[in-house]
Amino acid sequence: MTSALRDVPDLTSHDDGVRTVAEKLAAGERLDLDDAVALFESRDLIGVGALADAQNRAKNGQRVFFSSNQHINPTNVCVLRNTCVFCSFARMPKEEGAYTRTLEEVLAEASRAKSSPTREFHIVGGLHPKLRLSYYTDMIRALRAAYPGVHVKALTAVEIAHLARIERCSFREVLAQLKEAGLTSLPGGGAEVFGRAVRMTIADRKLAGDDWLEVHRQAHALGIPTNCTMLYGHVETMRDRAEHLLILRGLQDETGGFLTYIPLAYHPDHNALGEEMGWQGRPTTGIDDLLNIAVGRLVLDNVPHIKTHWPMVSPFVSQVALHFGCDDVEGTVVYERVYHEAGALTPMEMAYDDLVRLIRDAGKVPVERDSLYHAVRTFD
Ligand code: V47
Numbered sequence: 001m002t003s004a005l006r007d008v009p010d011l012t013s014h015d016d017g018v019r020t021v022a023e024k025l026a027a028g029e030r031l032d033l034d035d036a037v038a039l040f041e042s043r044d045l046i047g048v049g050a051l052a053d054a055q056n057r058a059k060n061g062q063r064v065f066f067s068s069n070q071h072i073n074p075t076n077v078c079v080l081r082n083t084c085v086f087c088s089f090a091r092m093p094k095e096e097g098a099y100t101r102t103l104e105e106v107l108a109e110a111s112r113a114k115s116s117p118t119r120e121f122h123i124v125g126g127l128h129p130k131l132r133l134s135y136y137t138d139m140i141r142a143l144r145a146a147y148p149g150v151h152v153k154a155l156t157a158v159e160i161a162h163l164a165r166i167e168r169c170s171f172r173e174v175l176a177q178l179k180e181a182g183l184t185s186l187p188g189g190g191a192e193v194f195g196r197a198v199r200m201t202i203a204d205r206k207l208a209g210d211d212w213l214e215v216h217r218q219a220h221a222l223g224i225p226t227n228c229t230m231l232y233g234h235v236e237t238m239r240d241r242a243e244h245l246l247i248l249r250g251l252q253d254e255t256g257g258f259l260t261y262i263p264l265a266y267h268p269d270h271n272a273l274g275e276e277m278g279w280q281g282r283p284t285t286g287i288d289d290l291l292n293i294a295v296g297r298l299v300l301d302n303v304p305h306i307k308t309h310w311p312m313v314s315p316f317v318s319q320v321a322l323h324f325g326c327d328d329v330e331g332t333v334v335y336e337r338v339y340h341e342a343g344a345l346t347p348m349e350m351a352y353d354d355l356v357r358l359i360r361d362a363g364k365v366p367v368e369r370d371s372l373y374h375a376v377r378t379f380d
Contacts, residue, residue, distance in 0.1 A: 009054050013047035021298065022051055031299055036242035039295045045287055052294035052325025056306070060327040064364040065305065065373060066355050069120040069153075069331035070113050073338065074139065075100040078126030079162075083205040085277060086192075086234055088270040088342035090126050100128060106139055107146060113334050116352035118147060120331065120371045123154035124189055124338070127162040133174060136163070137181035144182040151184040151371035153227075157215035158190035158207045172218045179224055184371045186219050188227030188262055194247050195240040202234060202273060213251050220257025225372065228258045228303070232292055233266040233284035234273060241292075245299040252302045259373060260305035260328050263292035265312045269343025283343075289313040290324045297325030305373065311339050311346045315358055322362040329359060 008026040013019050017038025021031060031039075042048050077098050078090035091098035101109065110121060121143055123136075140152050155163075155178065163174045175183075192202065194209030207215075216226050228248045232241060252258045265284040268274025274281075297306045307328035310318035318329055334349045350358075356379055359366040368377040 009050045013044045015042045015044040015047060018042050018044050018047040018051070022047075025051060025055070025298075030301065033239075033242050033246055036245055036295065036299045037238050039298060040238035040241050040291065042291070045291055045294075048291060048294045048298070049324040052297040053323055055301070056297050056325045056327050059304065062363075062365045063367045063378075064322055064327050064329060064359045064362070065367050065369040066329045066359065067120050067331035067369055067371070068113070068116040068118055068352055069122050070110060070118045070334040071122045071124075071336045072106060072109055073125045073336070074106055074123065074135075075125045075128045075131065076337065077128045079129050080127055080203070080205055084203045085272040086202045086231065086266060086274075087338075088267070089338045093129070100131070103135075103138055103142055107142060109335070110143060110146070113332065115332060115349075118150060118332075118334075119368075119376065120151045120153055120184075121147075122187060122331075123152065124156055124159070124187055127159060131166075133163050133167050133177060137177055140178065140181040140183055152182055153185045153187050153371050154178070154183055156187055156190035157212045160186070160215045160219075161207045161211055170218075171215045172222065175215075175219050175222050175224060179222055183224065185224060185259065186216070186226040188229035188258075188260075189264075191229050191244070191248075192231045193236045193240050194244050195236065198234075198236045198240050209247070213247070216251060216257065217255060220255035225257050225259050227260050227262060227307075228252075229262045229264050230292075230296075231264045231266055233288060234268075234281060235279070241295075242299070245296065249300055249302060252300070256302070258303050260307045261296050261300050261303050262307040262309055262330075263289075263296055264309060265289055265292075267312065267339055267342035267344055270341060274342075284313070286313075286317050286320075289317050290321055293321045293326045294324045310350065311336055311344055311348070314346055315350065319358050319362050322359065322364050329355065331355070 076091045081090040230244050305328040306326045308318040308321040308326045309330045356366045366379040367375050
Protein backbone atom coordinates (compact mmCIF):
# COMPACT_ATOMS: atom_id res chain seq x y z
CA MET A 1 0.00 0.00 0.00
CA THR A 2 1.12 3.55 -0.63
CA SER A 3 -0.12 6.82 0.75
CA ALA A 4 -2.29 8.46 -1.90
CA LEU A 5 -0.47 11.78 -2.08
CA ARG A 6 3.21 11.03 -1.84
CA ASP A 7 3.65 7.48 -3.09
CA VAL A 8 5.44 6.47 0.12
CA PRO A 9 4.97 2.85 1.18
CA ASP A 10 3.20 2.31 4.52
CA LEU A 11 6.17 1.00 6.38
CA THR A 12 6.44 -0.51 9.80
CA SER A 13 10.19 -0.46 10.17
CA HIS A 14 11.97 -1.72 13.28
CA ASP A 15 14.25 1.28 12.82
CA ASP A 16 13.14 4.63 14.33
CA GLY A 17 15.24 6.60 11.83
CA VAL A 18 13.63 4.88 8.86
CA ARG A 19 10.15 5.46 10.30
CA THR A 20 10.95 9.16 10.75
CA VAL A 21 12.16 9.38 7.14
CA ALA A 22 9.00 7.64 5.91
CA GLU A 23 6.86 10.17 7.80
CA LYS A 24 8.84 13.10 6.42
CA LEU A 25 8.58 11.82 2.86
CA ALA A 26 4.84 11.28 3.24
CA ALA A 27 4.54 14.88 4.48
CA GLY A 28 6.62 16.13 1.53
CA GLU A 29 9.43 17.30 3.81
CA ARG A 30 13.06 17.36 2.82
CA LEU A 31 15.52 15.03 4.58
CA ASP A 32 18.21 16.66 6.71
CA LEU A 33 21.69 15.67 7.87
CA ASP A 34 20.44 13.59 10.81
CA ASP A 35 18.04 11.72 8.54
CA ALA A 36 20.85 10.95 6.11
CA VAL A 37 23.10 9.69 8.94
CA ALA A 38 20.25 7.54 10.29
CA LEU A 39 19.71 6.03 6.84
CA PHE A 40 23.40 5.19 6.40
CA GLU A 41 23.46 3.65 9.91
CA SER A 42 20.23 1.72 9.41
CA ARG A 43 20.16 -2.06 9.62
CA ASP A 44 16.80 -2.07 7.83
CA LEU A 45 18.05 -2.28 4.24
CA ILE A 46 14.68 -3.46 2.96
CA GLY A 47 12.88 -0.56 4.66
CA VAL A 48 15.33 2.02 3.25
CA GLY A 49 15.20 0.32 -0.15
CA ALA A 50 11.40 0.35 -0.26
CA LEU A 51 11.33 4.09 0.40
CA ALA A 52 13.97 4.73 -2.26
CA ASP A 53 12.18 2.47 -4.73
CA ALA A 54 8.97 4.47 -4.29
CA GLN A 55 10.79 7.77 -4.84
CA ASN A 56 12.48 6.39 -7.94
CA ARG A 57 9.25 5.04 -9.41
CA ALA A 58 7.59 8.40 -8.83
CA LYS A 59 10.39 10.03 -10.89
CA ASN A 60 11.19 7.43 -13.53
CA GLY A 61 8.38 4.86 -13.54
CA GLN A 62 9.63 1.45 -14.67
CA ARG A 63 12.21 2.91 -17.04
CA VAL A 64 15.88 2.06 -16.55
CA PHE A 65 18.46 3.92 -18.62
CA PHE A 66 21.68 2.52 -20.03
CA SER A 67 24.16 3.64 -22.68
CA SER A 68 26.18 2.06 -25.41
CA ASN A 69 29.46 3.55 -24.28
CA GLN A 70 33.19 3.00 -24.27
CA HIS A 71 35.59 4.00 -21.52
CA ILE A 72 38.94 5.35 -22.65
CA ASN A 73 41.79 6.09 -20.23
CA PRO A 74 44.34 7.99 -22.37
CA THR A 75 47.14 8.09 -19.76
CA ASN A 76 47.82 6.63 -16.33
CA VAL A 77 50.69 9.04 -15.63
CA CYS A 78 49.65 11.14 -12.66
CA VAL A 79 51.36 13.76 -10.53
CA LEU A 80 49.25 12.56 -7.58
CA ARG A 81 50.64 9.01 -7.88
CA ASN A 82 52.04 8.94 -4.35
CA THR A 83 49.38 10.93 -2.54
CA CYS A 84 46.01 9.52 -3.70
CA VAL A 85 46.51 6.40 -1.64
CA PHE A 86 43.27 4.70 -2.74
CA CYS A 87 44.20 4.67 -6.44
CA SER A 88 45.71 1.61 -8.16
CA PHE A 89 45.70 3.10 -11.64
CA ALA A 90 48.25 5.95 -11.47
CA ARG A 91 51.94 5.63 -12.36
CA MET A 92 54.97 7.90 -12.21
CA PRO A 93 56.17 8.95 -15.70
CA LYS A 94 59.08 6.49 -15.74
CA GLU A 95 57.47 3.76 -13.65
CA GLU A 96 56.88 0.32 -15.11
CA GLY A 97 53.45 0.16 -16.70
CA ALA A 98 53.20 3.92 -17.30
CA TYR A 99 51.56 4.75 -20.63
CA THR A 100 50.34 7.75 -22.62
CA ARG A 101 48.39 7.14 -25.80
CA THR A 102 48.92 9.11 -28.98
CA LEU A 103 45.87 10.45 -30.78
CA GLU A 104 46.15 7.62 -33.32
CA GLU A 105 46.22 5.05 -30.52
CA VAL A 106 43.16 6.61 -28.88
CA LEU A 107 41.31 6.46 -32.21
CA ALA A 108 42.32 2.82 -32.65
CA GLU A 109 41.10 2.04 -29.12
CA ALA A 110 37.84 3.84 -29.83
CA SER A 111 37.00 1.32 -32.52
CA ARG A 112 37.05 -1.69 -30.16
CA ALA A 113 33.30 -1.89 -29.52
CA LYS A 114 31.77 -4.85 -31.33
CA SER A 115 28.37 -5.43 -29.74
CA SER A 116 26.77 -2.07 -30.61
CA PRO A 117 27.58 1.32 -32.15
CA THR A 118 29.12 3.59 -29.52
CA ARG A 119 27.05 6.63 -28.58
CA GLU A 120 29.25 7.92 -25.76
CA PHE A 121 32.96 8.01 -25.03
CA HIS A 122 33.76 8.24 -21.32
CA ILE A 123 37.30 9.60 -21.00
CA VAL A 124 39.19 9.88 -17.70
CA GLY A 125 42.87 9.52 -16.87
CA GLY A 126 45.80 10.69 -14.77
CA LEU A 127 47.14 14.23 -14.24
CA HIS A 128 50.00 14.12 -16.72
CA PRO A 129 52.62 16.81 -15.97
CA LYS A 130 53.21 17.65 -19.64
CA LEU A 131 50.03 17.03 -21.65
CA ARG A 132 48.50 20.32 -22.73
CA LEU A 133 44.84 21.21 -23.19
CA SER A 134 45.29 20.81 -26.97
CA TYR A 135 45.94 17.06 -26.47
CA TYR A 136 42.36 16.75 -25.18
CA THR A 137 40.68 19.23 -27.55
CA ASP A 138 42.34 17.46 -30.52
CA MET A 139 41.15 14.11 -29.15
CA ILE A 140 37.57 15.28 -28.71
CA ARG A 141 37.48 16.86 -32.20
CA ALA A 142 38.92 13.71 -33.77
CA LEU A 143 36.47 11.41 -32.00
CA ARG A 144 33.51 13.57 -32.99
CA ALA A 145 34.70 13.69 -36.59
CA ALA A 146 35.25 9.92 -36.74
CA TYR A 147 31.96 9.11 -34.98
CA PRO A 148 29.38 11.68 -36.03
CA GLY A 149 26.63 12.12 -33.44
CA VAL A 150 28.68 10.54 -30.63
CA HIS A 151 28.68 12.23 -27.23
CA VAL A 152 31.91 12.83 -25.32
CA LYS A 153 31.79 12.78 -21.51
CA ALA A 154 35.35 13.62 -20.59
CA LEU A 155 37.71 14.73 -17.82
CA THR A 156 36.92 14.86 -14.13
CA ALA A 157 36.97 18.17 -12.27
CA VAL A 158 40.45 17.23 -11.01
CA GLU A 159 41.74 16.97 -14.57
CA ILE A 160 40.05 20.27 -15.53
CA ALA A 161 41.73 22.05 -12.60
CA HIS A 162 45.10 20.47 -13.49
CA LEU A 163 44.80 21.72 -17.08
CA ALA A 164 43.87 25.18 -15.82
CA ARG A 165 47.10 25.19 -13.79
CA ILE A 166 49.20 24.01 -16.75
CA GLU A 167 47.64 26.55 -19.13
CA ARG A 168 47.63 29.30 -16.47
CA CYS A 169 44.00 30.07 -17.08
CA SER A 170 40.65 29.75 -15.30
CA PHE A 171 38.51 26.61 -14.96
CA ARG A 172 35.96 28.40 -17.11
CA GLU A 173 38.44 28.96 -19.94
CA VAL A 174 39.43 25.25 -20.00
CA LEU A 175 35.79 24.21 -19.98
CA ALA A 176 34.86 26.67 -22.72
CA GLN A 177 37.62 25.35 -25.00
CA LEU A 178 36.63 21.75 -24.36
CA LYS A 179 33.01 22.61 -25.09
CA GLU A 180 34.02 24.31 -28.30
CA ALA A 181 35.90 21.13 -29.30
CA GLY A 182 32.73 19.08 -28.79
CA LEU A 183 32.62 18.05 -25.11
CA THR A 184 29.09 17.03 -24.11
CA SER A 185 29.33 16.54 -20.35
CA LEU A 186 31.72 15.91 -17.45
CA PRO A 187 31.99 12.63 -15.53
CA GLY A 188 31.57 12.79 -11.76
CA GLY A 189 34.92 11.39 -10.59
CA GLY A 190 37.35 13.07 -8.23
CA ALA A 191 34.76 14.07 -5.64
CA GLU A 192 35.74 11.13 -3.40
CA VAL A 193 34.51 12.38 0.02
CA PHE A 194 34.53 16.15 0.60
CA GLY A 195 35.16 16.01 4.37
CA ARG A 196 38.58 17.51 5.20
CA ALA A 197 39.77 14.73 7.50
CA VAL A 198 38.95 12.04 4.95
CA ARG A 199 40.52 13.99 2.10
CA MET A 200 43.70 14.54 4.13
CA THR A 201 43.93 10.79 4.73
CA ILE A 202 43.18 9.43 1.27
CA ALA A 203 43.86 12.27 -1.17
CA ASP A 204 46.00 14.84 0.59
CA ARG A 205 47.14 16.83 -2.45
CA LYS A 206 44.06 16.40 -4.60
CA LEU A 207 41.78 19.27 -5.59
CA ALA A 208 39.91 20.49 -2.48
CA GLY A 209 36.20 19.77 -2.23
CA ASP A 210 35.30 23.44 -2.79
CA ASP A 211 37.32 23.52 -6.00
CA TRP A 212 35.66 20.32 -7.25
CA LEU A 213 32.33 22.06 -6.68
CA GLU A 214 33.54 25.24 -8.40
CA VAL A 215 34.55 23.33 -11.56
CA HIS A 216 31.08 21.78 -11.70
CA ARG A 217 29.42 25.14 -10.97
CA GLN A 218 31.36 26.72 -13.86
CA ALA A 219 30.50 23.81 -16.16
CA HIS A 220 26.80 24.17 -15.36
CA ALA A 221 27.00 27.92 -15.99
CA LEU A 222 28.43 27.16 -19.46
CA GLY A 223 25.60 24.72 -20.18
CA ILE A 224 27.75 21.61 -19.69
CA PRO A 225 25.85 19.10 -17.56
CA THR A 226 27.85 16.88 -15.22
CA ASN A 227 27.65 13.79 -13.04
CA CYS A 228 28.47 13.50 -9.36
CA THR A 229 29.95 10.70 -7.28
CA MET A 230 31.04 9.61 -3.82
CA LEU A 231 33.79 7.05 -3.22
CA TYR A 232 32.62 5.00 -0.23
CA GLY A 233 33.88 2.08 1.81
CA HIS A 234 37.29 3.28 3.04
CA VAL A 235 37.96 5.57 6.07
CA GLU A 236 34.84 7.73 5.94
CA THR A 237 32.19 7.84 8.68
CA MET A 238 28.45 7.74 8.08
CA ARG A 239 28.36 11.46 8.90
CA ASP A 240 31.03 12.13 6.23
CA ARG A 241 28.83 10.35 3.70
CA ALA A 242 25.73 12.28 4.77
CA GLU A 243 27.55 15.63 4.63
CA HIS A 244 28.91 14.80 1.18
CA LEU A 245 25.42 14.12 -0.17
CA LEU A 246 24.01 17.32 1.32
CA ILE A 247 26.81 19.34 -0.29
CA LEU A 248 26.01 17.80 -3.68
CA ARG A 249 22.31 18.53 -3.12
CA GLY A 250 23.17 22.14 -2.27
CA LEU A 251 24.99 22.69 -5.57
CA GLN A 252 22.15 21.01 -7.46
CA ASP A 253 19.67 23.42 -5.80
CA GLU A 254 21.83 26.26 -7.09
CA THR A 255 22.48 25.10 -10.68
CA GLY A 256 20.36 22.04 -11.57
CA GLY A 257 23.29 20.80 -13.67
CA PHE A 258 23.82 17.27 -12.27
CA LEU A 259 22.37 14.48 -14.39
CA THR A 260 23.08 11.44 -12.29
CA TYR A 261 24.72 10.42 -9.00
CA ILE A 262 27.01 7.38 -8.94
CA PRO A 263 28.16 5.90 -5.62
CA LEU A 264 31.61 4.37 -6.32
CA ALA A 265 32.62 1.34 -4.23
CA TYR A 266 36.25 1.46 -3.06
CA HIS A 267 38.40 -1.49 -4.20
CA PRO A 268 41.43 -2.09 -1.96
CA ASP A 269 43.77 -4.18 -4.16
CA HIS A 270 47.11 -2.85 -5.43
CA ASN A 271 46.91 0.52 -3.69
CA ALA A 272 48.69 1.96 -0.65
CA LEU A 273 45.56 2.41 1.45
CA GLY A 274 44.39 -1.16 0.93
CA GLU A 275 47.76 -2.88 1.18
CA GLU A 276 50.34 -0.79 2.99
CA MET A 277 48.80 1.65 5.45
CA GLY A 278 47.35 -0.73 8.02
CA TRP A 279 43.80 -0.01 6.88
CA GLN A 280 41.60 -2.41 8.80
CA GLY A 281 38.74 -2.41 6.30
CA ARG A 282 37.52 -4.88 3.72
CA PRO A 283 35.91 -4.53 0.31
CA THR A 284 32.37 -3.19 0.33
CA THR A 285 29.52 -5.64 0.80
CA GLY A 286 26.36 -6.06 -1.28
CA ILE A 287 24.41 -4.61 1.65
CA ASP A 288 26.50 -1.42 1.69
CA ASP A 289 26.40 -1.15 -2.11
CA LEU A 290 22.59 -1.29 -2.12
CA LEU A 291 22.31 1.05 0.88
CA ASN A 292 24.45 3.65 -0.92
CA ILE A 293 22.16 3.54 -3.93
CA ALA A 294 19.04 3.83 -1.79
CA VAL A 295 20.30 6.64 0.45
CA GLY A 296 21.54 8.50 -2.62
CA ARG A 297 18.04 8.34 -4.12
CA LEU A 298 16.39 9.53 -0.91
CA VAL A 299 18.75 12.40 -0.05
CA LEU A 300 19.46 13.68 -3.58
CA ASP A 301 15.81 14.46 -4.20
CA ASN A 302 16.77 17.01 -6.87
CA VAL A 303 19.07 14.80 -8.99
CA PRO A 304 17.10 13.09 -11.76
CA HIS A 305 19.00 9.77 -11.95
CA ILE A 306 20.94 7.37 -9.73
CA LYS A 307 23.45 5.15 -11.52
CA THR A 308 24.85 1.77 -10.52
CA HIS A 309 28.35 1.08 -11.73
CA TRP A 310 28.27 -2.66 -12.48
CA PRO A 311 32.07 -3.00 -13.04
CA MET A 312 32.54 -2.13 -9.35
CA VAL A 313 29.63 -3.78 -7.61
CA SER A 314 28.97 -6.66 -10.06
CA PRO A 315 26.12 -7.04 -12.56
CA PHE A 316 24.21 -9.04 -9.91
CA VAL A 317 24.19 -6.26 -7.32
CA SER A 318 23.46 -3.71 -10.07
CA GLN A 319 20.40 -5.69 -11.12
CA VAL A 320 19.07 -5.84 -7.56
CA ALA A 321 19.82 -2.09 -7.19
CA LEU A 322 17.05 -1.49 -9.75
CA HIS A 323 14.63 -2.26 -6.89
CA PHE A 324 16.48 -0.03 -4.41
CA GLY A 325 16.04 3.37 -6.03
CA CYS A 326 18.27 3.04 -9.09
CA ASP A 327 17.14 3.88 -12.65
CA ASP A 328 20.47 4.09 -14.49
CA VAL A 329 23.00 1.32 -15.25
CA GLU A 330 26.57 1.83 -16.43
CA GLY A 331 26.86 1.03 -20.14
CA THR A 332 28.75 -1.48 -22.24
CA VAL A 333 32.14 0.02 -21.09
CA VAL A 334 34.24 -2.22 -23.42
CA TYR A 335 37.62 -1.66 -21.75
CA GLU A 336 38.37 -0.16 -18.37
CA ARG A 337 41.46 0.18 -16.20
CA VAL A 338 40.71 2.24 -13.06
CA TYR A 339 38.75 -0.47 -11.17
CA HIS A 340 40.31 -3.49 -12.78
CA GLU A 341 43.75 -2.34 -11.64
CA ALA A 342 42.21 -2.16 -8.15
CA GLY A 343 41.07 -5.76 -8.19
CA ALA A 344 37.56 -5.61 -9.67
CA LEU A 345 36.78 -9.18 -10.77
CA THR A 346 33.95 -8.24 -13.12
CA PRO A 347 34.30 -8.50 -16.89
CA MET A 348 35.44 -5.31 -18.64
CA GLU A 349 32.62 -5.33 -21.14
CA MET A 350 28.92 -6.08 -21.04
CA ALA A 351 27.40 -6.86 -24.44
CA TYR A 352 24.49 -4.61 -25.41
CA ASP A 353 21.99 -7.50 -25.46
CA ASP A 354 23.16 -8.69 -22.04
CA LEU A 355 22.53 -5.21 -20.59
CA VAL A 356 19.03 -5.17 -22.06
CA ARG A 357 18.41 -8.63 -20.59
CA LEU A 358 19.77 -7.67 -17.16
CA ILE A 359 17.28 -4.79 -16.98
CA ARG A 360 14.37 -6.75 -18.45
CA ASP A 361 14.91 -9.69 -16.09
CA ALA A 362 14.56 -7.22 -13.21
CA GLY A 363 11.03 -6.49 -14.49
CA LYS A 364 11.99 -3.03 -15.81
CA VAL A 365 11.80 -1.29 -19.18
CA PRO A 366 15.29 -0.81 -20.71
CA VAL A 367 15.85 2.58 -22.36
CA GLU A 368 19.05 3.18 -24.28
CA ARG A 369 20.01 6.82 -23.72
CA ASP A 370 22.59 9.29 -24.94
CA SER A 371 24.81 11.25 -22.50
CA LEU A 372 22.04 13.78 -21.92
CA TYR A 373 19.40 11.14 -21.07
CA HIS A 374 17.46 11.49 -24.30
CA ALA A 375 15.90 8.14 -25.13
CA VAL A 376 17.52 6.57 -28.20
CA ARG A 377 15.73 3.21 -28.13
CA THR A 378 13.09 1.85 -25.76
CA PHE A 379 12.49 -1.88 -25.22
CA ASP A 380 8.80 -1.99 -24.18
O1 V47 B 1 37.56 9.66 -8.88
C1 V47 B 1 39.89 5.39 -8.10
C2 V47 B 1 37.50 6.14 -8.43
C3 V47 B 1 37.03 7.64 -10.06
C4 V47 B 1 39.59 3.54 -7.06
O2 V47 B 1 30.46 10.07 -14.33
C5 V47 B 1 38.36 4.08 -7.41
O3 V47 B 1 29.48 8.38 -15.26
C6 V47 B 1 37.33 2.32 -6.44
O4 V47 B 1 35.15 9.35 -12.85
N1 V47 B 1 38.48 1.76 -6.03
C7 V47 B 1 37.19 7.93 -11.54
N2 V47 B 1 37.24 3.48 -7.10
C8 V47 B 1 36.08 7.26 -12.34
C9 V47 B 1 34.97 8.17 -12.73
C10 V47 B 1 33.62 7.61 -13.07
C11 V47 B 1 33.37 6.26 -12.95
C12 V47 B 1 32.11 5.78 -13.33
C13 V47 B 1 31.14 6.60 -13.84
C14 V47 B 1 31.41 7.95 -13.95
C15 V47 B 1 30.39 8.86 -14.55
C16 V47 B 1 32.65 8.46 -13.55
O5 V47 B 1 37.36 6.30 -9.81
C17 V47 B 1 37.92 8.36 -9.13
C18 V47 B 1 37.76 7.53 -7.88
O6 V47 B 1 36.65 7.94 -7.15
N3 V47 B 1 38.58 5.22 -8.03
N4 V47 B 1 40.53 4.35 -7.50
C19 V47 B 1 39.63 2.33 -6.33
N5 V47 B 1 40.76 1.78 -5.91
